[in-house]
Amino acid sequence: MTNSVPSMRQHSPSAERNREPILAVLRAVLPATGRVLEIASGTGQHAIWFASAMPGLDWQPSDADAEARESIAAWRAHDAPPNLRAPLALDVHQADWGVGALDAVVCINMIHIARWSAAQALFAGASRYLRDGGVLYLYGPYKRGGAHTAPSNEAFDRQLQSRDPAWGVRDMEAVAALGASAGFACDEPLAMPANNFSLVFRKRAAQAH
Numbered sequence: 001m002t003n004s005v006p007s008m009r010q011h012s013p014s015a016e017r018n019r020e021p022i023l024a025v026l027r028a029v030l031p032a033t034g035r036v037l038e039i040a041s042g043t044g045q046h047a048i049w050f051a052s053a054m055p056g057l058d059w060q061p062s063d064a065d066a067e068a069r070e071s072i073a074a075w076r077a078h079d080a081p082p083n084l085r086a087p088l089a090l091d092v093h094q095a096d097w098g099v100g101a102l103d104a105v106v107c108i109n110m111i112h113i114a115r116w117s118a119a120q121a122l123f124a125g126a127s128r129y130l131r132d133g134g135v136l137y138l139y140g141p142y143k144r145g146g147a148h149t150a151p152s153n154e155a156f157d158r159q160l161q162s163r164d165p166a167w168g169v170r171d172m173e174a175v176a177a178l179g180a181s182a183g184f185a186c187d188e189p190l191a192m193p194a195n196n197f198s199l200v201f202r203k204r205a206a207q208a209h
Contacts, residue, residue, distance in 0.1 A: 008074035010043040010067075018193065019049045022108065022139055025190060025198045029135055032056045034103030037129070039092060039122065040064070040110035044072030050106075051084040058083055060099065062090035092121040097129060104135040111175070112140055112157075115166040119175065123182035127203065136184060136201040139192065142172040150195035175199065 030036065033056040041047050041061035051059035061072050061084070072087040090097055105126045111119040126136045141153045148154040148169065157169040176186045176199070184201035192198055 008070045009078060010071035011045070016045065018108075018139070018196070019046055021192050022046070022198070023050060023053055025192075025200070026050060026106070026137065027054065029137065029187075029200050030054065030057065030104050031135075034058070035099075035101070036060065036104045036106060037088075037097070037099055037102050038062060039090065039105060039107040040068075041072050041087065042068055042109075044068075044075035044087070046108060047072060047084060047087075048075050048079060048081070052081045055081060055083055057104075058085070060085045060088060062088035064089070064091040092118055092125055094125075097125055099129055101131055102126075102129045102134060103131060104137065105130060106137045108139040110140070111138065112160060112169050113167055115164075116170075119170065119178060123178055123184065123201075126201075127182045127184070130203045132203055132205040134203045136179070136203070138175070138199040138201070140196055141169045142175065142189075142197050142199075143169055144172050146171060153195050172197065172199070 035058045037060045038047055039062060041063050044061060047059060047061035051057065063069050063072065069087040069089060076084055076086065088098060107122060111122065123136070130136065141156065143149070148157065153169055160167040160169070172189060179186050179201045183204050185204055187200040187202070190198040
């Protein structure tokens with residue numbers, strides 16, 4: 001007897017394509033053990049892949065969208081490594097993220113599909129929950145020096161702003177400045193496939209007064 005209920009597992013072709021390049025960076029910058037919060041986990045494909053590949057990490061996926069959380073839960077039920085937690089309902093604007101101290105925060109393809117206040121709240125929250133030296137990893141398209149790095153990114157930016165004028169491909173320098181104001185140092189940007197970048201921020205130790 002076949003199951004007539006359609007799978008809640010959503011599938012993103014881009015998540016399938018970029019998971020290996022992103023994993024290579026995460027292996028280099030994340031600790032071997034510790035607690036990782038993934039913000040805006042989307043379909044859940046990345047969470048399954050990264051948690052499986054890095055079994056020493058306690059991986060906490062999250063998303064503000066209920067359908068995304070259903071997809072994450074469905075992927076987890078289908079093939080969950082033991083270090084992958086159930087998805088958390090989380091909007092970065094929340095004062096309380098519902099997590100304890102973290103060693104890393106991972107946020108892939110979120111800040112351009114959200115208002116600038118989401119990027120501000122992301123850094124503020126990461127600063128609250130990350131231990132000193134903890135990593136905030138961002139992935140996505142960026143402008144550099146106010147200019148797009150590829151025609152495809154410029155077209156994507158127009159598409160985003162047609163959906164919501166507050167959305168759009170962010171200036172890398174503005175994101176780095178936002179990180180600095182929240183107490184983060186930014187590593188050298190890493191160019192990634194399909195005109196994307198990895199930005200690795202590290203939380204500075206609080207200065208004693």
